[in-house]
Amino acid sequence: MPFSRTAINEEQAHFSNVIQTFRQYAAYSLSANNRRRKDFFTLPRADQELLHSLRYKEKLAEVDRAILANAEFLNQIVVDPEIFGHELEGIDDPGVNDVPGDTQGPFHSHSHDHTHGPHSHSHDAPTRASQGHAGPEKKGRYRPTDFDMDKLRSTLKQFVRDWSEEGRAEREVCYAPMREALLQHFSDIPPAERHNLRVLVPGAGLGRLAWDIANLGFACQGNEFSHYMLLASFFILNRTDSVNQHTIYPYVHSFSNLPNNAAMLRPITIPDITPSSLPQGSNFSLVAGDFEEIYGADDDADEPHSGQWDAVLTCFFIDTAKNIVNYLRVIHRILAPGGVWINLGPLLWHFENNTTNDPSIELTLEEVKALARKIGFDISNERTIDTTYTNNAQSMLGYVYHAAFWTAKKII
Template identity: 75%
Template sequence: MPFSQAEIEEEQAHFANVITTFQQYAAYSLAANNRRRKDLFTLPVADQEILESLKYKEKLAEADRAILANAEFLNQVVANPEIFGHDLDEDDGPEEGPSGGSGGQSTTGKGHPHDHPQTHSHSHSHSHGSHSHSHGSPSAITSVSDTSKRKKYRPTDFDMDKLRSTLKQFVRDWSEEGKSERELSYGPMRDALLQHFADIPPEERGNFRVLVPGAGLGRLAWDVAKLGFACQGNEFSHYMLLSSYFILNRTDEIGKHTIYPYVHSFSNLPSNTAMLRPITVPDVLPSSLPPGSNFSLVAGDFEEIYGAENNEDEPQAGTWDAIMTCFFIDTAKNIVNYLRIIHRILAPGGVWINCGPLLWHFENNSTNDPSIELNLEEVKALARKIGFEISNKRTIDTTYTNNTQSMLGYTYHAAFWTATKVI
């Protein structure tokens, strides 16, 4: 179904707002750090002197330097946001500020694929909004009927929280630091995939199609393609799509970029190192997929892209041999439809591999979106009713974008299973 002009303008506005959020990271974060300086000067002189002896001001200065380093990296991410095919207004460029970065304009049209040296590509379908594994209300979307009259967007606290979460996602997916965390989730999923196709010679894995919805920054999908399977990731968030495109297509060296993902909070820290330590990305060369690898990322809403009964571009029913959902199914507004789509697009005997909690993203939302929230037993019962035979059930204790050196950490008792399509 073609998109209306209003829908196209709405997405263009949201995309421009996301770009602005990247570009305004430095100003926003430095202002937050300056608040700490102002607070320091409200104290009695004697207290200031004590804190001076603890080198508190030096810590603030080091935080400033880390923020500026992050800003330089984030400005590179959005320097050429060409995967979306949007024309940004001339006044959507970055404002003058201490970060010294510069934004770019989108230059390609809707749906245009972008080839990676190892046949990785991004393609695009229109979608709206974004969400992630964090609490909060969705970012406001500015509707535009006349882009020339649209005021400069001012990123909200929620926007910046999503951007800070994106920095941590780089750690989870593309750093040595994040290896232990991602292996708790990705490792069992890869093992289950290999077990399901154990009778397939490695050289024939390319004949089997694997879908990874909610792909984030793409590491799990990349890992699956590295194993030799034909793999497609799907992602909805512009923050993730811009970042995955950058790391996968514009990064040509291991450890090329240095970020400081933990600089934004001074709480629950045993030392300055826990907050200010640098993280280098990526830990592998994204272009190191075997020659001829079939690896792609598709932008857009999972239900819109894969849920249509009659998709003229690529009929989906029965075309996927495996679907891997990692921290994904709880992004559903209607979990019944999510599982129905997964079942419909799997080939007969295809496998669905799941790992994740049930942090229902739209629970108590402020946007009047529907939200159906089931407990784990209900989700499993629903899966059986739809036509899955569930096996290999277990609980995996894991974190998600956790600072390993923090005094605080959240552990998910994530549900893991494999399920085969039986009807």
């Protein structure tokens, strides 16, 4: 389906805004930390001295340093955004908006990183109109919103989930059962022939599950539409040469629910494996764009999808649907006869109560499964898997999803 000029322009503007968000991370985050410094100086002298004895100001300085380290990492991700093929008019040069040491920043933020369970796992649509106050401060310069920065901070946490040793426990709770169910479904296929089986992972995030599947020898394609995820996954997959090459500080943006300073300031190194270490001849790709638009469109002659996929793996994905009926129809239609859909996730309907006038159909788990059966799936291997999602394992607050797992075979 050809896109209108307006849609292309909106997409490019959104991409530019995402790049600006990466580049203004330092100024924005240092400014938020500086608010704490200012608050400190509003206190009575005696209170300041008590906090001084707890080394509170030193802690703020350490947070500044961690933010600058994060900024260095994030700037590497967007050093060369032209490779993504978007026109980038009005984007400042790398580094121009990063003002290391400028704790004032261009604006002051009162962003708190309270990811209160609901919606904490939801990466948003590549919304053209971000929420909150946004817009050009001056011509060509976008001023990221709290909403934009929240997505960037979530991207840092997503690196932990997908590409760190620290994230292994959380990700294995989710990805191991999915890999096992896939291997089980195709247990009669010798490993050397797995490359003939095509597996799709929609909503691939930073790509680890898709990478794991390709590492098992399957032909695997991830699909993702968030520019934050796409920029970050491109970087980790294509621009990283060694284990633990990068150090990030994903937990320095909130001072709440911390048992001690280390819970906030501990460094996380990534990646835990070299992404380029896939076996010779592996077939692994990531496709950018909306799942329904790409895989639900009437088949184009070059890239047909109907009946072309042997497996679809959805992890924390189906609740991103506006219309779950269409999601399930697309999954069913693109599967080959006898193909398998493996799902794990909660039902945190992403568009529930949206402010963008998008439709949103919200079903219970029972209803989703009844719908899947009506569409033509035979569901088996059902269970509940308790799991966190991009959780700070050392926080005093943690949300556990009672996520639904199943294997569903296409029967009609």
